[in-house]
Amino acid sequence: MSSRRISRRTFTTAAVFAAAVGVPLVRAQGARPERSRVTIVHGSRSSIPALPLTIAEQLGYFRAEGVEVEFVEQAPAARSLQDGGAGPGDVVCGPFEQVVQLQGRGQFFQSFVLQGRAPQVAVGVSTRAMPGFRGVAQLRGHRVGVAAPGLMSGMVARLVLARGGLDPADVSYVGLGAQWEAVSSFRAGQLEAIAHTDPVITHLEQRGELRIIGDTRTLKGTQEIFGGPMPAGCLYAPQEFIQKNPLTCQALANGVVHALKWLQTAGPSDIIRTVPEAYFMADRALYLAAFNKVREAISPDGVMADEAVRTAIRTVARFDAAVRIDRIDASRAYTNDFARRAKDKFHA
Template sequence: MQRRTFLAGTAALAGATFAAAPLAFAQGKPETSKVAIAVGGKNLFYYLPLTIAERRNYFKDEGLDVEISDFAGGSQALKAAVGGSADVVSGAFEHTLLLQAQKQSFREFVLQGRAPQIVLAVSKKAMPNYKSIADLKGKKIGVTAPGSSTSIMASFVLAKAGLTAKDVSFIGVGAGAGAIAALQSGQIDAIANLDPVMTKLERTGEIRVVSDTRTLADTRSVFGGDMPAGCLYASQSFITKNPNTTQALTNAMVRALKWLQTATGSELINTVPEGYLLGDRAVYLDAWQHVKEAMSPDGLMPADGPATSLKTLQAFDANVQGKPIDLSKTWTNDFVKKALATVKA
């Protein structure tokens, strides 16, 4: 399913009004204690702060009963929120821009990652003579799910080399063992995925990395600026109706981000589910060192982040090109600033 097809479908699912209501902050208990969060690939480091907040009971400490539904990719998690089965998405910031282009108002309110952590690599077995991005023409590229941040990153790298998404086939392979199996079995020629998947494939020598966004320096090299990544976002209507709930979610996430800044490897291993480790604790800890810098230390959106995200989409996505996008309506640091003033790790 191509992104434009998916977004057309989401527009039909929910015609959210596009009037950005002012943000309000009232002290008090959450307006609703039950919150449904959709995520695409929960085992990935991209969403690690969400898992930490859940496993260390930070949501419960805020008076929230959070139910997390895991999907194969971010585009599917977004569809759940637009369709009404989820209140909040833990997903890529750029989806708020894609939705605004469809006249739907969703807003980021706490950042999880300040670098995408996505790695584009080719299979050494399938493409032993790889020389440049142009060699990907006609190839099958595995992504978490079509329309997700992994396909967005790959599409941007292709566009810089003069190719379009139509020149390749994006194949949804998920974010765990299935993605590894797809590459090993030859179902795909290249892969755009995240850690710990990519570090495991690197350790076994099965891939050649051609574009990497796991560090701030590499991210700025690829995108030309700070590129915001995983975040919590919700419809403007949800935020307006539930400011205390939104604040409680933010408090829990900021607390998780602070914990990650000082957590030891053993503390991390003992916190995440066993299934996250892909059967190899050493690889998981190695991957953590690769992406630790990509985690937001405080949940704040960088000043140039939204503009970098928009520029990236405009480079290749016809759904955004030529559309008037008001970046100020796609994010806010207000909830995070309040959390930073009160939340302790």
């Protein structure tokens, strides 16, 4: 039992070590980034969790920092930087648990700016398939659709079901495709329950097709499911890339944190004017409703909480046999250096 617990003392020591020998300081104010063009790999830019990245691009915040960003869609995005950095990307926009999973396999990547401070995944049951639903135990023997079985949607689903007394083997997990493919599968009766992000969840909720039984779109719901704060989307890259390109990473962090600040006060008309029309999927009202559902889950400043990292490591270790808490170096999984400098710049 003790081998799977991460102590506060160990974690603090790691954080101090990171400050001493980790990310190089960016001293030259106004200096140009080492790279004028960066490729960011992502899963789905039209999903609500990726909204900060969309805002930074649409409002020219990356360009203002001297970096042109090319986006490459690939799901799951983590695959693009595995095998020693091979693939189409320099940086990944993905959930923080991927960083922990990669480290558990001996691949060291580091998060350098946080976008979401809660996973934004909700779990619900079909009101059509299970109209008399009374409790999680009724899902035994049924099918649960998840955005990605080995990533956050799968973890949230398993945690919610575990609270109801179900083991992973008690249900069949089904990997889903893109957002509206997930909706189609759900409506076709291929699933009794689903774990996904917005706007999929809000779309099904609004039409009375889904009953929510677990929700990490709020901080309270996240605390209940994970037993602590749980980080979500972030920008991460191989440590070597961050070491060699600190000004480039700072430029990217500045762009994201600038977008996060904008989102704190953005109203419906601001969102409508800024987000590409295609992302609304022909329903602006739905998109705005989904945004309001997850608003508090969006990081206000890009800074990762130490407690959230501890929660992430405990959670991943619970579900991934390749990850052992005693072998995870928290100091190599994230740095707040870039986000804090960006916060000083835009939140002063």
